[in-house]
Amino acid sequence: MPASGTFGYGEEYSTLIDVNTLGAIVTKGISLSPQEGNPPPRLWETRGGMLNSIGLQNVGLEAFIQQKMPFLRRCKTPIIINFFGYSINEYTEMAKRLSTLEGLAALEANLSCPNIKEGGIHFGCAADTVSKITKLVVKSSKLPVIIKLSSQVSNLKDICLAAEDGGAEAITLINSIPAMAIDLERKRPRLGGITGGLSGPAIKPIALKAVFDAASVVRIPLIGVGGIVNYLDALEFLLVGASAIQVGTTNFRNPLAMTEIIGGLDSFLAERGIKNIREIVGSLEVLI
């Protein structure tokens, strides 16, 4: 499935790939009110990575329902709505209202965006806050709730346990990593938002470790994301314990990437005679 923010609201890519072949569509993050986003420039490519400072620009809940839901409702693949709030109340309000919409499979609560001043990563850094928000969101939602967390915390295992205890059905790891780039000549940051979130192949090892650590403590499924380019990367995430994977920055490089990864996994399973991909999940062998 696509990582939130790299696939628009699905429709953007619908002429390029058959979105129904995906495991799910995950939408761009939605908030209660429309967000203008951060000042440009918003993008900068680093070695093996992409730095972004979009700032969760989105049309807001009402416009999302009016303009974006009709297409999503027509899709046959499960629809996961990514959302965020600037306060705990906004998270619960969003969960309540989104879960009344027809045609959705799950909600993914973003507790880890590095690009907004309030909310976002701020809420995902402390186990007690994660626990509180998760419980409230789960209580407000009629749909399964996925919690999307950051790797940039000192107590990832505790935070994952807090999400699990709070009633999350799954955890997505990781979000882009707070980072920055400098224009030496002009002595300025490369991004209008000064700092941004790093994604792409550069962060894959960090994401793998986060999933590996989370898998050692929680029982709920993990969705691995961070720098996946091809099916081999996807397999690595499955090995360390992810039950599903999201593809982000790679969609920009190659709109067919997710289709190719699915095809690659199918061939791999067929060649090895593996009947169920779940056999691979968490099958990493660690010699002590």
Place this chain on the structure above:
Amino acid sequence: MQTDYTSQRTINSPIYLNGIIIENEQRGDQYHHLKVSLSKSVGLVVPGQFAMLSIEGRKDILLPRPFSIHNFDNKENASRFDFLIKVVGDGSRLLAQSSVGSPLRVLAPLGIGFPAPPLGYKVLVVAGGIGIAPLFPLVLGLRRSHIDLHLFYGAKSQKDLICLHELLLLKGITISIATEDGTHGEQGLITKVLRDKVPFQAEKMVIYTCGPEPMMQAVANLAVEGMITCWASLERRMACGIGACLGCVVKTKKGYLCSCMNGPVFNSQDIIWQGDAKS
């Protein structure tokens, strides 16, 4: 080229396809003219539209890079795009250094191109440096529709007037040239020449411009003075090219708009310019 420049703007769905570099002509130190043959036809292309290019198999550059479609040749089963590339960073350098036969991945056609001029309007085209890239097919298209035009073409130096030879061969065009170092045409900025030669009073006139933003801003200011419509093609860093990443936004009176989907050609009146005009 099949664009009838009296027709309306048409937007095709983009296609993701394979391309092969069939010609790579270096023009001076910084510029390369790439000809790319495409595995299938992309249908109608409007001057001002662009393509996202990535080099197959090169992992050192992550994101595709947007380039204006400089010229195009649509046949039934194949297409060819030309790109005029100025080396400014790692992505453009890698493309410029690619040899004939290098495989590319191409996402095109993207964005909204230049709208056709209303019938009977005078047409001004103002190009600065590499800004000639999307304006060149516009000029060809206008001439194909027998529309006369006045081209103002400015650059730092003579070597930066990359398409001048081809443009001088066309009929029905008045060309005014300025270089900042005076090596060709008038010395100074092209916007000064524009101001001197054109009486900017409300009249039936439309301007198309592409180049450095301070230049386009100066052109836009002149257009406002004369209550003239001005279409400006803006360049932004982008990741997806299709309105998904929201990385390439332009500040406009309508809020942040994606240059990939709502542009790259904007009505200059809508743009909230970020720097200072230079004229």
